[in-house]
């Protein structure tokens with residue numbers, strides 16, 4: 001009887017302690033982001049999924065005429081992109097992603113991992129499931145996410161004024177309906193057409209050279225008098241002769 005009571009008290013004490021630990025843990029100051037939370041400082045030479053997640057967020061900071069490889073390996077290109085991101089937001093620019101850098105990213109992203117000023121729905125007015133393109137739906141959607149982070153970087157560089165997306169992902173059916181090229185990057189989810197708004201089409205085409213797009217087509221290129229097209233591509237194709245972009 002006595003032994004059973006002791007065991008019961010011990011069990012209740014353990015349960016209370018577990019509850020206390022759970023309460024303390026959830027109230028801890030460590031940031032828990034709705035999309036993704038980094039748990040260690042990241043610097044050159046490291047690798048992993050957390051590096052890859054970081055690379056997506058700084059993909060818009062590769063420097064002029066460059067593209068950041070998103071491969072989960074923190075090399076010199078990633079260090080330079082992190083440094084540019086830090087400079088863009090007035091943080092200590094050391095190329096090492098720590099608490100300040102991650103907190104800035106948390107403030108910039110929604111719970112679905114898109115940057116605050118862009119949304120999946122904006123990058124796909126063709127269908128709701130990203131199917132029917134030249135790549136799997138998951139790949140098309142992932143490509144669109146990287147493009148949104150590039151757009152967020154360009155938006156910030158241009159004074160945080162709106163950038164208007166007029167067309168992005170297209171299935172083959174949607175691409176045919178608008179007379180798009182059979183090899184259009186829109187079929188891959190990694191092309192975005194931008195309309196004039198606060199910024200002219202030429203301002204967009206010129207600024208895009210700094211944010212990781214190998215394909216830029218704008219005013220002066222056939223069929224592009226009313227939008228500037230930016231996309232990922234293996235080789236560089238810049239053509240907006242009316243804007244001095246070539």
Ligand SMILES: [Zn+2]
Pocket residue numbers: 186191192193229230
């Ligand atoms: Zn286009």
